Amino acid sequence: MISVEGLRIEYGRGRRRTLAVERVDFRVADGEFVSLIGPSGCGKTSILLAIDGIIRPTAGRITVQGEEVRGVRRDVAFITQDAGLLPWKTVRGNAELALRLQRRPREGVREILRTLGLGGFENRYPAELSEGMRRRVGIARALALRPEVFLMDEPMANLDTLTRERIQEIILSLWHMYRFAGVLVTHDIEEAAFLGQRIIILSPRPARVVEVIENPDMGGVEYRRSPEFYRVVTRAREILKSLET
Ligand SMILES: Nc1ncnc2c1ncn2[C@@H]1O[C@H](COP(=O)(O)OP(=O)(O)OP(=O)(O)O)[C@@H](O)[C@H]1O
Ligand SMILES: [Mg+2]
Incomplete structure (x- = not known):
């Protein structure tokens, strides 16, 4: 299990200080797949880097399999775009x-x-x-x-639609086979809904959890053709739009 509690991430000092992540809490159970979506620059990559142990939180606590993250772990894999x-x-x-x-x-x-x-x-x-x-x-x-934990930072970015969907399907079948806990960061609402059992929506920087959409019907390749998929995508889109200023 991944547990993120009261996560705060600041970069730089003094006038160069940037507050990237404010107070983020979420959990991902063993074998669960969660999508993180939020405006550009809101702090998504920072959250993954902290879970992977590459950067240290300014405050808060992250545990993986019950142990506090203090550096890169063997059971956590990370892929970038x-x-x-x-x-x-x-x-x-x-x-x-x-x-x-x-x-x-x-x-x-x-x-x-x-x-x-x-x-x-x-x-x-x-x-x-x-x-x-x-x-x-x-x-x-x-x-x-x-890996027990698979962190993915926009692995399908800048691919054409069909290739993107093909790789989404591959990731889905790998998840069924290996049952890692997955955290997918994406800009793509449909991708978040195709792969996430929960979709965690983040605010503009500094990232905070705005809303969590449950997506219990995901899991099949045909899901993107269902009315439920369409409802989840529409809901996520409305929330993301309401965050634009
Ligand atoms: N190493 C760093 N030093 C200083 N500021 C940083 C550093 N890394 C990220 N930031 C700042 O922290 C904020 C969040 O960055 P982050 O990369 O986590 O966002 P993101 O949500 O992944 O963005 P994108 O959607 O563009 O991938 C940004 O304002 C960014 O400029
Ligand atoms: Mg990023």
Whole structure:
């Protein structure tokens, strides 16, 4: 479980001080998938970085699996919108990278690449792939860690609609298979509703939780064609619009 309590994140000092996150509370149970959505620059990435242990909260408390986060953890994976691939390493080399850095056995990577539709491409280099494939390699690298917690910072940003939806479906099926606790940051309301069992809506900076929409019917590929999906998307859109000034 992830627990975020009274999270406050400030950057800089004096006149350069920026309050990014004000007092954010939420929990993500084991195996639960939550979407975080909010205006540009409101503090979403900062929240993920704090959960991952990359930055330290100014105040508040974050625990993962009951332990206070004090640095990067082995059971937490983080992916960003640029997949962060090393151009001189092959698909397989990139997918194994996180395991290698943690000196862990590199088993299971082939299978993960196959699951992600990258089976025939293990020896290719990132430059030889489409953008959608590169993102999938980034996902494979994170997944190879068999994370308990999977943090995703706009992993589908700047992809065409169909590629984006295809990767959303892949993430959904991976979640069904591996049952990690997922936190997805996205600008895309439909993406938030397709993948989030709960959608946490954040205010403009400094981020605070404005509203939480329950989305119990998500979980199937067909969900985006249902009236319930449309209702959830409309509700989220109304709340986000009401935050614009
Ligand atoms: N390292 C840093 N030093 C100083 N200020 C920072 C730093 N990182 C982020 N900020 C500021 O904190 C605020 C929140 O940034 P953050 O990246 O968390 O927002 P975001 O919601 O992820 O934005 P976006 O939607 O554009 O990705 C912004 O005002 C940003 O300028
Ligand atoms: Mg961000």
